[in-house]
């Protein structure tokens with residue numbers, strides 16, 4: 001249950017951020033997930049919904065941004081997005097590449113509706 005613990009981590013970050021900003025109602029959370037992170041977005045979304053149900057964070061939207069695998073070719077020196085799981089340099093076809101991104105698992109943005117504090 002990788003997604004469940006991930007959703008718990010996200011909620012922990014969200015709760016801290018919301019309370020340090022003086023409260024308010026959470027509208028949405030934007031997360032970035034790399035293709036190599038091994039996270040199923042639909043599953044993460046389900047876990048997020050289940051965990052927020054009945055809490056003050058209910059109805060908040062989880063916005064998942066996927067990002068591809070970027071690899072650096074040691075032969076031609078080009079950084080490129082690798083399609084699928086081929087792990088070959090698209091420019092020269094070399095397999096001598098190093099993955100430089102694709103493991104991302106980050107909370108990018110937390111949107112809070114602070115209407116309550118204005119009234």
Ligand SMILES: [Zn+2]
Nearest residue numbers: 073076089092
């Ligand atoms: Zn290359």
